[in-house]
Amino acid sequence: MAEDLRIGTQLKLMTLDPHYADLNENNSLLSHIYERLVIQDAQLTPRPGLAVSWKRLSTTQWEFKLRDGVRFHDGSPFTAQDVIYSIKRIRDFLKPPSGGFQTYTQAIKSVTAPDPMTVVIETISDVPTLPLSLTSIFIMAHKAGDFATTQDINSGKQSFGTGPYTFQSWQSGEVLNLVRNDAYWGSAPAWSGVAFQVIENPAARVAALTTGDVDLADYIPARDVEGLEQRGLAVENTSAARSNFLQFDIGREMPPGVTDKSGNAIHNPFRDKRVRQALTMATDRAFLADKILLGYGTPAAQLFPPGLSGTSANLKVTPPDYDGAKALLAEAGFPDGFNVVLAGPAGRYPGDSESLQAIAQNWARIGVRAQPVVAPFSVFATQRSNGAFPVWYGGCSGEAVTFCLRAVLGSPNAESGAGSLNYGKYENQSFDAMLETAMSMEDGPDRNEAVARTTELAMADYPMLPLYHFHLIVGHGQKVGSYAVHPRGWTTAMQAVPSEE
Structure with missing residues (x-):
């Protein structure tokens, strides 16, 4: 007989409206209630959802x-x-700031239904x-x-969809209760x-799992894994579909926070590929991970x-x-190295300030004296946007690697949204040209190969x-037999398999 599942989560649902805000916490929790035409598997490959198949009728028409x-x-x-209703609600009804999903519908010109179980979507281009x-x-x-x-x-x-669980009750910022949909079309x-x-507090989440107040807890800090396992609790993990990285100021001739060893301002060393390569060669990334x-x-x-x-x-x-x-x-003209400010957030991502x-210790070995400067994320992000730093810690995630390639490395273009x-x-x-070509291809092995070469x-x-x-x-207790962690960071009951005991 199936039991109830209690999940302690970092994800704070802000609305029951599935079209209001494109946030990971909303998308994860509302996926119990609502479903999509197309879903992504653990490799982020599109798979059938409410649509069983799709094909292109022309360069601007798709049939689902x-x-x-x-x-x-x-x-x-x-x-x-x-x-039709859902796409038009996003495209035509919800307006910013509540139109977070409009980026996915802005290219759609029309949606028609040749019959009750077929949709034809025409795009502008x-x-x-x-x-x-x-x-x-x-x-x-x-x-x-x-x-x-x-x-x-x-x-x-109107808080109902086609998903495996139905809405029961919600207290904003506190709890979301769901009930099994016995008429669900799938498993x-x-x-x-x-x-x-x-x-929201990681220590409190770990404590709730330890005491049995919850059966499963997400976003467990690495430092707590050993203690949980010693108490007989299971821990499962996977690499997130994202990366954290350092970005260099390449655009400015004289960025702040870079000097020679005497403290004199110098021309931007990061415009030279050899400098960027040298800093990469001097960074012990295995140490950071291990x-x-x-x-x-x-x-x-x-x-x-x-x-x-x-x-x-x-x-x-x-x-x-x-x-x-x-x-x-x-070779690049810096035999004695230089001084640089190395900025980042404190506590926004696992290992950010410690990294x-x-x-800085790595770079000191090649003569680059880095001064780490950290701040709460909101403060850091504002300063970064204002051009306060020469090198900084950042991160990117998305539904596909092309999103991050275009956002992080694409030449800035306000009209297209690149960069x-x-x-x-x-x-x-x-x-830019290679990425545009790769992104013009349909999903599949050829496109994946083109993106990889780019x-x-x-x-x-x-x-x-x-x-x-x-x-x-x-982490989870004995009630849960296994849990498949998704690389997008979603936390769902569908990923939890009950124990056979």
């Missing part, structure tokens, strides 16, 4: 065949009208990755008249009920962990080569310094 026999929690059948965009859009039941307001949904009036939900308890993250991290040579769609198997992390790095610095200290996280103003027209081109220029992919760690 819908899954038959699916019903919403109120008993109404799922049809093409629900897809060629959008080969439309199915990937649809992995971010939850489908709501259509209603007559006006679109449902966020207020109505938060009140519980029978494993748990009779699910209670998400928001516990010692700073206590083994719950993977040294990074690119933006997503190897094995995920679009990553390169050829990019490897090599041990530090201090002599080679010193030779490169000397900066370790990197939105490219605070260092790196520009490489060959990379990544290799960029990394050969050392535009930033990938540090590590930290691991997402989940």
